Amino acid sequence: MDELKAPSIDYAAVAPILILFGAACLGVVTEAFVPRRARHAVQLSLALLATVAGLAMVITQASTRVTTAAGAVAIDGPAVFLQGAILALALVSLLLMGERKLEAGGAFVPQAAITVGSDADVRQAARTPGLTEVYPISLFAIAGMLLFVAANDLLTMFIALEVFSLPLYLLCALARRRRLLSQEAALKYFLLGSYASAFFLFGVALIYGFAGAVDLGSVRAAAAESDRDPLLLYAGLAMLSIGLLFKTAAVPFHVWTPDVYQGAPTPVTAFMAACTKVAAFGALLRVLYVGFNGLSWDFTPILGVVAVLTMIIGAVLAVTQTDIKRLLAYSSIANAGYLLVGVLASGEAGLASTMFYLVAYGFTVIGAFAVVMLVRDADGEAGHLSRWAGLGRRSPLIAGLFTFILLAFAGIPMTSGFISKFAVFGAAIEGGQTWLVIAGVISSIVLAFPYLRVVVMMWLSDPSEATPTVSVPGVFTTAALTIGVAMTLLLGVAPSLLLDLTSGAAEFVQ
Numbered sequence: 001m002d003e004l005k006a007p008s009i010d011y012a013a014v015a016p017i018l019i020l021f022g023a024a025c026l027g028v029v030t031e032a033f034v035p036r037r038a039r040h041a042v043q044l045s046l047a048l049l050a051t052v053a054g055l056a057m058v059i060t061q062a063s064t065r066v067t068t069a070a071g072a073v074a075i076d077g078p079a080v081f082l083q084g085a086i087l088a089l090a091l092v093s094l095l096l097m098g099e100r101k102l103e104a105g106g107a108f109v110p111q112a113a114i115t116v117g118s119d120a121d122v123r124q125a126a127r128t129p130g131l132t133e134v135y136p137i138s139l140f141a142i143a144g145m146l147l148f149v150a151a152n153d154l155l156t157m158f159i160a161l162e163v164f165s166l167p168l169y170l171l172c173a174l175a176r177r178r179r180l181l182s183q184e185a186a187l188k189y190f191l192l193g194s195y196a197s198a199f200f201l202f203g204v205a206l207i208y209g210f211a212g213a214v215d216l217g218s219v220r221a222a223a224a225e226s227d228r229d230p231l232l233l234y235a236g237l238a239m240l241s242i243g244l245l246f247k248t249a250a251v252p253f254h255v256w257t258p259d260v261y262q263g264a265p266t267p268v269t270a271f272m273a274a275c276t277k278v279a280a281f282g283a284l285l286r287v288l289y290v291g292f293n294g295l296s297w298d299f300t301p302i303l304g305v306v307a308v309l310t311m312i313i314g315a316v317l318a319v320t321q322t323d324i325k326r327l328l329a330y331s332s333i334a335n336a337g338y339l340l341v342g343v344l345a346s347g348e349a350g351l352a353s354t355m356f357y358l359v360a361y362g363f364t365v366i367g368a369f370a371v372v373m374l375v376r377d378a379d380g381e382a383g384h385l386s387r388w389a390g391l392g393r394r395s396p397l398i399a400g401l402f403t404f405i406l407l408a409f410a411g412i413p414m415t416s417g418f419i420s421k422f423a424v425f426g427a428a429i430e431g432g433q434t435w436l437v438i439a440g441v442i443s444s445i446v447l448a449f450p451y452l453r454v455v456v457m458m459w460l461s462d463p464s465e466a467t468p469t470v471s472v473p474g475v476f477t478t479a480a481l482t483i484g485v486a487m488t489l490l491l492g493v494a495p496s497l498l499l500d501l502t503s504g505a506a507e508f509v510q
Helices: 015-033 036-060 077-098 119-126 131-150 154-172 180-211 216-224 231-248 256-263 266-291 293-319 324-345 347-374 396-410 416-430 434-460 475-493 496-505
Strands: 066-068 073-075 100-102 108-110 375-377
Touching: 015 036, 015 131, 036 077, 036 131, 073 077, 073 131, 077 131, 077 266, 077 347, 077 475, 077 496, 131 154, 131 266, 154 180, 154 231, 154 266, 180 216, 180 231, 180 256, 216 266, 231 266, 231 293, 231 324, 256 266, 256 324, 266 293, 266 324, 266 347, 293 324, 293 434, 324 347, 324 416, 324 434, 347 375, 347 396, 347 416, 347 475, 347 496, 396 416, 396 434, 396 475, 416 434, 416 475
Parallel strands: none
Antiparallel strands: 066 073, 100 108
């Protein structure tokens, strides 16, 4: 009998993942032993330092092209780029989570714990221990995302899926002592996410039954053989797609998104909207481009229909929304459809444009939720759109920044939103998917209406007693908002640097 040997691991290549996992474990220990008064500063510093260190390691590994851990992890161009994107967006999201408010009695409360609820809820939160666990939980989620985009076999991908999904379910329930809405959101996300994970795992089993292996290279080789019955292959791919499309919030697997975006604390929503979308599409790209590349003619029509439905339904339902976070949720669904257009464009152009879109959208959506955090009154955040009427007269700076962000979502020139859509639509036309571009343009026109409606309400309506004031932003919120707006502008007027990076990274290790 052959002796079992431990797989060789390139520790330098997987160092960013190890740093985040190690820091998350250290954060759990910190939560247990550091005094409560010092816990927030220690936990936030640890989270930020770990994220910066992981990002630095990703930059040093920019030219690495290896598979390690017996082929289970691939560090290639897309993996390195997407890991860097996740860490950069997570760093900005952690700034939103780290903001604190000085409330009555001199108690500092993490912003991530108070964005849903009234002042009475805030005072109750100040007396509630354990609020700082948001940081190690977030680090576990980030580490799982880093592994998810680099997973080169389906079992590793499933493990990574669960590693970052379970912390997200907990993060959505952070406002559990202040509003049942947060508990409801977390429960819905958990139940539907469990079903999606079950579909993904069943798909892995069917793929194994077809190929006799779960690594993507073996799956691709088995799919190329003409003497095999493809029934298990197609059924397995369909179930894998269900699990992945759930995380991307594509129709018809989108129903959790509005409730979760509305119920979760706003910094957590920003983190999910930016980082989770990068991780989900990164894994989807790897599965389709590496494991099932030879079947593109078979899955493109089906996923194309999903993309069209996602764009149209997301845009149409966004028009009917009266809550700002639900509006941004349906906007996120529509943007998932635009990203699917880039995925189905195939080739290096489709891959590069999709990666560019993920980064550009991530910074813009974080900026949007940073503004949502600031528009509040004694009852909490001003969720209903009617309460934003006249905001431009009371707080012209914040209203101006939000107007710029909404115009970027609408794809107005001189913003990253315009360049992103131009890139994915151009790649789709080049790849022969003009019908997807037509649907995308139509949905973009429809989706511009709810954005412009908010702009008109802020600037052309008179403020009323219900119009909230804008709270003075702290240092961290100011930094996050500044970064989001600056990147939205920079990628709109000078996108060439990032476009060059995505083009250079648009090649998987086969």
